[in-house]
């Protein structure tokens with residue numbers, strides 16, 4: 380029996396969710412379980428606000444909609460886009476085109492007939508109202524997620540099955556007109572029809588299909604999206620996404636009971652990130668960091684490499700390329716910056732070791748390459764918040780996967796947030812209330828730094844301060860660390 384099978388034991392259904400604000404490595408672990416364990420890989424929440432990165436032998440793929448398991452379709456594995464998702468069909472068909480280019484088949488793909496479809500007027504609304512933090516939005520990804528889920532709840536969303544029934548689609552859009560007076564129903568239908576035709580062969584009653592897989596004893600892995608602290612129910616409302624990325628939400632998003640799913644909740648450790656607006660108690664640099672990162676494109680990876688590492692970058696050229704959406708040039712320039720950061724770790728660690736928390740946060744962002752997979756925005760960085768993690772463990776269950784500990788190798792010290800100072804009180808219970816989270820200040824425990832652990836696969840070999848802090852995390856949160864990730868590649872993983 381492999382170590383992974385030994386860990387999962389007799390469980391038939393597992394889920395990989397995030398216990399923080401997203402971007403914790405769901406892509407890496409969804410791929411890991413798809414490659415080594417699952418027969419079926421299903422997503423049930425969110426849409427293309429997600430950016431799930433898989434790195435295999437140095438080749439990076441970022442999935443926004445398709446589950447990471449799609450690359451194992453050729454091995455007969457089934458990938459499902461579940462009922463709880465919202466699908467931008469343009470983005471979905473572009474992901475299919477990418478696979479076609481690489482000759483990667485997706486014959487076993489199933490798309491839920493009940494998933495909701497994101498339409499151009501919903502994207503426009505999201506970009507106007509929610510995207511720009513400078514204009515009072517929460518910093519959404521601008522992908523139309525909020526309006527699409529809003530319209531679903533208001534009962535005039537267009538579902539995948541409606542795409543194949545022109546009258547039904549027109550009826551739903553007629554109702555939506557009350558909220559979007561300017562839409563032209565014929566235009567929307569003509570826009571969506573070619574995409575609908577393309578996905579038609581894959582559309583199924585995925586709820587019935589997944590129940591068949593369960594009955595046949597197939598092993599199922601649910602790929603979560605976003606994170607518990609972005610959950611519409613449990614997250615830092617209103618700075619949240621519009622679905623439920625919790626373990627239960629992920630299960631219900633594919634039509635399964637949460638109670639039969641063994642959940643693995645991922646947390647970055649010993650630092651964590653958030654992208655977009657909203658409270659983040661353990662953030663390095665506090666509101667200066669939040670404002671800096673809200674400037675998104677003005678304070679992106681190029682700006683930071685020039686400003687903090689002294690790289691010779693012509694920012695006006697970069698901004699021009701961004702305006703013109705010159706992806707080839709931007710990708711080339713980004714690679715140059717990332718290569719520079721990777722080959723000058725002492726410069727970046729120098730920032731982490733500085734005495735200014737904001738600068739430390741910039742250094743961690745560079746070392747961890749924390750620039751959004753979906754939007755390229757700089758991710759806000761802070762020390763891992765055990766108070767918030769305890770809350771997540773209560774909702775998502777005890778099994779934990781810790782990622783990114785390798786990023787802080789060779790830094791002088793690290794911290795963990797293990798309480799909130801509220802006046803004279805130290806609070807150890809999380810409350811998602813914005814006023815509370817903005818009022819309190821973090822209490823930290825400090826640990827000595829550790830050497831480079833990149834690629835380590837044996838828990839016993841981890842440095843003492845890391846093991847001590849992991850054991851403290853477990854006693855504080857009630858969680859149980861099952862796996863530790865020591866790099867982006869699948870083999871850079873410890874099964875404890």
Ligand code: GDP
Pocket residue numbers: 397401402403404405406407429430431432433434747752782783784785786864865866867
């Ligand atoms: P997701 O949204 O949860 O799938 O996470 P993202 O893909 O948005 O961001 C996680 C990033 O961290 C990706 O670039 C991964 O390749 C990378 N990654 C995942 N685990 C590790 C790890 O343990 N160490 C390092 N250095 N990188 C990791």
Ligand code: IMO
Pocket residue numbers: 397400401402403428429430431517518519520521522523524525603604605606609618619620621654655656752
């Ligand atoms: P993955 O799956 C990190 C954040 C946005 C914004 C808020 C609402 O890669 O972990 P939305 O577009 O959903 O209405 O934005 O949620 N957000 C994410 N942050 N990772 C994600 O996905 C996210 N998806 C949404 O930045 O603050």
Ligand code: MG
Pocket residue numbers: 401402403429430431432752753
């Ligand atoms: Mg991501």
